[in-house]
Amino acid sequence: MVEQARKIAAKISISYIIIGAIWIIFSDQLSHKLAEGDFEAYIFFQQYKGWFFVLITGIVLYGLVYNRARDLFQTQNKLVNKEYELQASNEHYQSLFKHNPDAVFEISKEGAIRAVNPEGEQIMGYSCAEIGQGGMSKWVVPEDVERVKFYFSEALKGKPSKFEFQVLNREEERRILRSSLLPIIVHNEISGVFMIGRDITNFRRDEERMIESEKMSVIGQMAAAVAHEIRNPLTSLKGFVQLIQVTKEVNHDHLDIMMSEINRINLISSEMLILGKKQHVSFQKEEINELLKQVVVLMIAEANLHDISIELEHSDEKMYVLCDANQLKQVFINIIKNSVEAMSQHGKIQLSITKKDGNVIVTCKDDGVGMSKERIKQIGTPFYSTKEAGTGLGLAVCYKIIERHQGSIVFESEVEKGTTVTVTLKEAHLSS
Template identity: 45%
Template sequence: MKDLLDSGIRSGLFYRSFFDQLGQAAFLLDRSGTVFTGNPACEELLGFAPEEWAGIPFWLLAVPEEREMVRLQTQFAMEGNPKPFCTSLAHNDDYSVPVHITFDTFFTEGAAVGYFAIVQEIRTNATDSSGNKACKFVDVSSEGVFIYRAGKLHYANQVGVKIAGATHLNKLLQVPFSMLFHPHELPMIEDMMLRVEKGEVVNPLEVELIRLDGILIDAEVCATNAIISGKSTCYVLIRDITERKRAQEFLQNSEKLALVGQLAAGIAHEIRNPLTSLKGFVQLMQKDGMRKPEYFTIMSSELARIELIVNELLVLAKPHAAAFEARDLSNLISHVVTLLETEAILRKVMIRVVFETEMPMIRCDENHLKQAFINFLKNGIEAMQGSGEIVIRLRCEDNRVVVRFEDNGMGIPPEQLTRLGEAFFTTKESGTGLGLMVSRRIIENHRGTLRLKSALGQGTTVEVSLPIHG
């Protein structure tokens, strides 16, 4: 990856036109957030020669009290959610430089190999009444920024005031900060704030926010701790993700309906088998009047199987809001296998489930997780040519459960593997590429991770890691 980054940035025209001629400071970061190189404007802005900052994490360029916030913003960018923000970087002559930073992704040969950090100086001498410039930095941020200290909200920028549904900052300061969150979200928010005050690094939370005007919105919340004027202070960043959530739900529901259509043939075949058995036993009983107990046992079993299949199909077809509850992962996997077992048999594919350790309960949205697992299993079945085997392995690792879908199909070339998950990119003759994209979103919404491994002629592995306590 470093070679790709190096070849991309050193390609003559790009290097001259972008790095040498750009008037603003432009840093290039690798995928770990480390500074790789920068243009001459970087030295003009901060007073450091390139060899002094090359090879160090980007957030270490910030003044000490801003570093954790910059680290969080860099992490957001690497996770595909870059947002412009304001902070203060350290100059070589021991003074701070207020700046506005924008991230973008750097591609070479079709692969994302690094990130741009475009840094623009904010020219202002304004300070608040306490002499603290922190408020001035957050005022021009495009995100809702809340400064929280000793259990009390002290400041919010205009974006934050708007997100909170207040008409003025003073009105927002008059209500407890906790009132902004839905009651069922408060335990998570309180736990996050306690951990941040202890200096821990916490992951962003997706929560429901109750604005002061009564409107309910979806929001992403993250926080970090900093020392400002000698006092421990929490920066709380809140993003309104209502529109993003609606778009995700629309995409998920569309993909659900597409899945139902794809499964229809297999479901019809699966139901026809027990119906044939039921019809045969009824005709036998009508013909000779025999009513043996074993007949009723078999008929009840077949009816139960039909009911299970129909219920599973209805669950996938019916759109609903996410509902996280404690669920048995073993049962969830069993239901998914039941749905696709017939299609696997028709394609001469054997599905084997291996529990490598005992499975704990996990907190999840069962229906959404089933949708993702069906996508992974169905992709594995369709990857087989003639016959094959799919092994689903489940195990616990520390405080997470790992589910691996391993097939021995043809595998995926490296140049295609890097693009999987992009909308409308697919290796199938008839496909949209949305299935994996939706599934990845579902796993990320469960605070999990998704990894794809493949080699030509050796098959593909999809590895899902989920937190036990969600």
């Protein structure tokens, strides 16, 4: 800048000197000529040549200085405008950051938390400075650290992501954040990561309550059928005991039957107990054939009451899915229960388990009343039910649970022919 100013000043001075020199040479020669010829003109010229010089250099200097000054002011104007724009964009960013109803964390490439907005401070119960003292791993619950690190490294590669994880706040309370991670790109380079998170803990708790209460209501509805199912082996047991009392003899074949009846009662009642138990949602690898067998044990009771058979075509190969076993059972119970209700008397429900493209696919096929296309569209809407005593919550809960398992449910149906429900879940490998 100084160098440039010096150049401009030098240019103006040199221009002045050159014009001066040219004028001196020119005026001297003209004076000579006039002195030889026209003396009066010579006097006139001598008298006014200084004024001429001042006038000409004045005009030239005005031109030069005007040009330069104009450039200078234009540049300065541009600068002021740029600064104004910069300030406006900074204020834009600050509004987005400060007044965001979601928590915003600015994280450096190294994983240090550089800035946290007021909502982030509120969720964590710590100030921005306190949060900045620890890296992400200090606030994330231990079981989620690896996952957060993975998505963080993906964001550093330029790939944004959406996921849920839990943080520990000042009260050592776990809060669930539904968050997005996105790269901060400055001058075409990734300088860090923004994490935008919404506290969904309360929402999740309400959802949990709804799933739980729907489960309890289904268990209530199943109770009668299950009690009935237990009464049959009990009746047979009673018969054998009475026989022993009369004959005072123990028949070994009878003992085997008695044992198997006791096992059946045990199986049904323990499945009912497991299902009814209030448990923390926990995702574990479960074998899907085994899980469905346990569901069938319970549903057979309901089916038997209506003379409906349930066939489970399970695979010999073990297939695992990462799931909350009880919630997944709840899904299949609801689906099978709907099939039973769609058939009223007689009929067959076919369950099958297959594997395709890294997914485990469970289908439930019935030959019940079926549904029209319009009705299929309504499925999953809470309180949508065509049954007199229906709650219309069963499938709404199924959708919620399957969504949490990152799977899908698809309904295919034909009126008066039957319905096939397909549940697709990601296969989990036991070793991973």
